[in-house]
Amino acid sequence: MKFDLSNLRGDLAGGLTAGIVALPLALAFGVASGLGPMAGLYGAIVLGFFASLFGGTPSQISGPTGPMVVVMAGLFASLSGDATLILTAVMLAGVIQIAFGVLGLGQYIRLVPYPVISGFMTGIGTIIIILQMGRMVGGEPPSGTIAAIGYLPTALGSINWMALALGAGTLAIVYTWPAKFGKIIPGPLVALIIGTVVSLIVGGAPVLGDIPSGLPTLHLPVLNSDQWVLIVEAAIILAVLGAIDSLLTSLVADNMTRTRHESNRELVGQGIGNTFAGLLGGIGGAGATMRTVVNIRSGGQTKISGMTHSLVLLAIVLGLGPMASNIPHAVLAGILVKVGLDIIDWRYLKRAHKGPRWDLILMVLVLGLTVFVDLITAVAAGVVLAALAFVREVAQLQINELKPAMAGEGTPEEAELLKQAKGRVSLFSFGGPMSFGAAADLGHHVRERAPKGSQVLILDFSRVPKIDVSAAMAVETIATDALGSGRSLVISGANDDIKEVLKGLLSEYQEITLADNQISALKKALKEINPSSNDDDNLADDPALRPAST
Missing domain, CATH: 3.30.750.24 (STAS domain)
Structure with missing residues (x-):
């Protein structure tokens, strides 16, 4: 396998910056998934490395993402926290993504209509915010959107004011951190450090507690579980959602670098990455838009940048455990609320009322199904309805003529x-x-x-x-x-x-x-x-x- 060394300095700088940006997000996504902060880091390391090595988008940075974590959290609740079964679903999702790439389905996944994409992305952002509101005030919300909404009155009735201050302070930092300083050290990392230091000095807010450090252990898939229907269903959702998420990020990378990615090769790379991530105890993920943008703006252009990002995280992980145990839940919750707000498609929402009414109805329908039912139902229903509406519109034009x-x-x-x-x-x-x-x-x-x-x-x-x-x-x-x-x-x-x-x-x-x-x-x-x-x-x-x- 050939490596392009013509942009080595830029790739190393981009990978280093992307790794620093990925650190707080990987920790937060790991906690949100239910498998713990180290599972988030292992997922970022393993998926990031193999997706870059074998993928079809040279400048893309892969790792845990909001949409994937929402599915992981739901699976954690459904399987009563059985890590082995959850990681089996991640491995199976990776195998399905490899099959997508081999069968050449990459070009079809990109045909999902924009109102459907907007609806489920906005729904995912909403879910992330709902799931983190309880932690922002010092509580421990249950998994599941509806359960988390039901828990809010309880959480608001017993607010931990220190946790609320840390969460609000985290949001203030990530929103006000100057862009010129963000090129040197990203706002989420600053918020993570400041929030942890304040928590150590003042105390009173729930923290992560003891977590392991060092290299991950091997987790072989479970092939004889009576929960196979649930595992396969979750794997399909993870595979489809991860494929869509990754290819959308690939399009963003194409626009920024004036290049053209290879869709099917990217799916194979994502599949290999997710398979190994589950095998080594990491949560599933996909191409991450924000980290990819940071990598490109910092000079990253080839697969070396994504592999560097993973090696930076690996170096941090080997000695991070004792320090990470003091990170407050509310700080990670604040970072995730910012992620959720960024995922919501504000650009479309601001002008949706000026566009076709059917597109707005479709977007709201997919949003509702995403939040209150599940992602695969939302995307499937949205695609089918959009296709039928398009066929009907073309047919009407033919009839009118x-x-x-x-x-x-x-x-x-x-x-x-x-x-x-x-x-x-x-x-x-x-x-x-x-x-x-x-x-x-x-x-x-x-x-x-x-x-x-x-x-x-x-x-x-x-x-x-x-x-x-x-x-x-x-x-x-x-x-x-x-x-x-x-x-x-x-x-x-x-x-x-x-x-x-x-x-x-x-x-x-x-x-x-x-x-x-x-x-x-x-x-x-x-x-x-x-x-x-x-x-x-x-x-x-x-x-x-x-x-x-x-």
């Missing part, structure tokens, strides 16, 4: 032929791919809009690249109605793909005629309504016209 051609329309030759028809020929020209969205109303609109007294119906497919079976059945309904009412039917401009789909119809109704284009179809129609006409003796021999039976 569907109207009979009138005399004088089209090219001069077509206009003249329509004029000669004197209303006895109905020409309908379809546009764009025809699918199940328009099929339901297709026959109805042709029947309603065809001029009374027309003797020949022409269906022109010159502007249609493809049709599906639903649309083909609608065309068959139109054909049955036309032939049943004594009209002749001409199908023009159909390409080979369309003819293949309509093969059953054409073989059943031998009287249907095919024409290569509208001109040929109109000439054939005129011949049908006036067979004795000698205007053009060559019409019958026009090579563009051929009965379906041939």
Whole structure:
């Protein structure tokens, strides 16, 4: 495997800065997941290293993220804190992500509509804030959004004022820390140090307590658990959510570096990282937007920067345990509340009321499902509804455009032929791919809009690249109605793909005629309504016209 050493100084600087930024976040995410601060650090180290080594976004920094931690916390509650089963889900999620990459699904994951992404990201930010409010006032909230909301009155009834001061002070520091100083030492790390020192001097606020330090131990997956359904479900959620989160961050990195990432390779790298993270006792994660931005702005450009970030964290971990045990819960809660507020899509919320109403409804629906149901239901429902709405919109455009051609329309030759028809020929020209969205109303609109007294119906497919079976059945309904009412039917401009789909119809109704284009179809129609006409003796021999039976 080749390494690009042309930007070594920038990569080392970016990795060092990203590692320092990642430290307080990894600790906070580890605590929020339920597995403890060291699990967050192990996840950042292992995932960050392997995702950089094998991934497809050179400047990306990976580690625990808010969306993934929300799922981890829910899984912790569902499995009663069984770390072995939780880590098994993380490993399985990694394997699923590798499969996503091998199967080439990266390009499809990026097709999630923006209102859906906005809704579940805003929902995740809301969940993080809700779960940390109890700790901000010195309490110990239960896992789960609804349970945490129910716990708030209890927490507010017994506020630990020292914890509240530390939490509020942490928020004040991370929001007011000058950007020019942030390039040297990030605000969250400053808040972590100051809050811990104040807690040591004054006391009175709950702290993390004794935590292990040193290298992680091996955690083999459990293959014979009666909780496998829950484990597999959580693994799928982690895999899909981590893939979406990572690829969105990859797009951010592309915009900043003017490069193009490899989606499928990135999924393989994330999968390998998450598999090893679970194996070594770390929580699952994904590409982290804030840490990636910090890395790029500090000079990081290649995979060396992400691997450096992991090695910096590893060096810290080897001697961090005794110091980290004195970190107050409220300080980490304050850092996470800031993370939650940053995840909320304020940019879209500020202007959502000015955009399409359906997009706003979809975003709010996904937000609600994310907070009160679960992420996979929210994303699945959002994608399905968005797809159906899009299909319906395209179908409506096709239906609105569907109207009979009138005399004088089209090219001069077509206009003249329509004029000669004197209303006895109905020409309908379809546009764009025809699918199940328009099929339901297709026959109805042709029947309603065809001029009374027309003797020949022409269906022109010159502007249609493809049709599906639903649309083909609608065309068959139109054909049955036309032939049943004594009209002749001409199908023009159909390409080979369309003819293949309509093969059953054409073989059943031998009287249907095919024409290569509208001109040929109109000439054939005129011949049908006036067979004795000698205007053009060559019409019958026009090579563009051929009965379906041939």
